[in-house]
Amino acid sequence: MESVKRIGVVGTGLIGKGLIMALENDPSFDLSRILTRREIDSMIGFPSAGKLTNDVDELIDNSDLIVECSGDVLYGTDVIDRAIRASLPVVTMNSELQVTTGSYFARRGFITEAEGDQPGCLAALHENVLQMGFKPLVYGNVKGFLKLDPQPDEMEYWSNRNGTSLEMTTSFTDGTKVQIEQVFVANGLGAGIAADGLLGPLSEDAHSGGVHLAERAKEAGCAISDYILSPKTPPGVFITAEIDSRHKDALRYYKMGEGPYYTMLVNYHLCHLEILKTIRRVFSGGGVLLNNGTHPRISAAAVAKRDLYPGHAIRRGIGSFDVRGIAVEIAAHSEHVPIGLLSDAVVVRPVREGQMLTFADVELPNSLALRAWLEIKEEALYAPSR
Template structure:
């Protein structure tokens, strides 16, 4: 959906840009209705040889990482719409080339709102996401129904519903802007009044002495947007109250929409004009997204996929607090070595992971960011 809509947008509304190649792993013969079918390719080399900038929107951590590494070898900048990749390999990649998340998805929308806020003199305390619905352990039947009804994949539907996606999105924002979390899994306030919820989150951030990322689950007002809780100079308070933002000290700035592919062109233009990075996971992250079991898992069971699967869901953690957690974006065909209870955080000691480039990157980044336990270093050595 993202690639179809983005290509249509560029063709009709960005005459200064040209779609040169579109990389796909699907059979080209099945894509006759693609809006630029003549530029479809299966070759990463072909893509890179004909591009000045790459837009990566696979939603796939492993394949997206491969494409971005190849792009950086060729000196090309990359705009991505893939928060899942950002929290898994993004910090490693950010040190090797220009990598930025795009406007359109919630992280990029928060980054754009932050830029506006800073220009107006606001100091962000809370980077907030509005989540419409949450069920930590939805049934496969329900997810199949909603996947078909909404026209998106089963994996996407599940990761949106069980909260994994919002945890991933907020961790990217936190790492990108030096914010933290108040607790594992975030507060996730049920909210009938955004101003009241914002005040609570603002007080939490003040208590920690550091900006935080979090989300609310609205009831009675629209979901789907993003918000900031900010401070401003005391002597500006009368003017800000006149401007209808209240008496302070916490001010709420909202962006009540995020339009996904329709906004990506803004970030492409930004990078091509020399505007630099809007947001990435930073080269020195402090937060990660751990895998939390949804059900009892026995020895020898296989976790086919982490993000959007029915065995685990994601929760935001501080890397310093959970140094042995397995990033949920790393889980693919992993085999359990020990029995796990529902709600348990999955560690590297709990399972056997398939050797991969993504695993190498995760372990290398983990060693860089933290004092890594000897057991984890042994895993890394064994894989290599």
């Protein structure tokens, strides 16, 4: 009889807590340990509280697979490094980590993003449309609202109302989250970007926005990763693709429109609930759903939201009121600082509002994440083409 697989969870925020409750209800898995940085005595009433630990070794020793959903790039990188060294497969719900250090781990072991967040859902949709014979042109994300420089008071209001952290709420609102997600999709699915910061056209619906982006993809000569700003479209993901024109009459009958571009929309993503599908995929030998690739071409650069002066400390870049993230090509902006690395960073040169931060502008603490990025960048810029 096959033994029940032991699942270790890293992170006790919104996603981690939801996954823990889902695992409690699934007898095919054993929730083994939950790694947290919080004081365990303060977490009275937390689900499966008896499995909480602050000890990475305890997590590793009692798990057959690790799910990393801490939302923290530097901390998550350290934990995943331990898991990979122990030859454990790693599933993430952490696009921020994937676009910063994921490629470092993709060369060393098994790491995949889960379905549930937009990149994983796009990867699953990608597999589906390829099997039907479509050729993707646009890997699209649907965003309903965008404000590049939201203020603290409004973000605190929405954070409290939605039960999400202030940083998470801010990164959703200022576009950092969608930029990171589409960087990840571009690298993982072999697409490009049409412009720094993406295009993000205002669209009535997913199909009209997808057609607009598909035309830009045809001009670029490659599939692109981007998003639409569409307040009336449900949150989700879509792929706009082309197919053998002999299917045109049938696709018209199937209410897919006149072509030549067709849009497949998934109008939901259920985050922690869908992680279970990816865990099953891994154990059944289904392989990587999505990772950042071993040789990424796109990154998420930090851009100043306001003038920054020497001595200013950036505690955490993602979700801050100091910087936001935009998608860029690594080769064109080789000295940019990935926004995921801005943790306890100190500004050392004046940076003007709207300026992209470079490594000469900030002092970063030494970390595995920093060393991993420098290796990734070296490969991206100087490795022979493959």
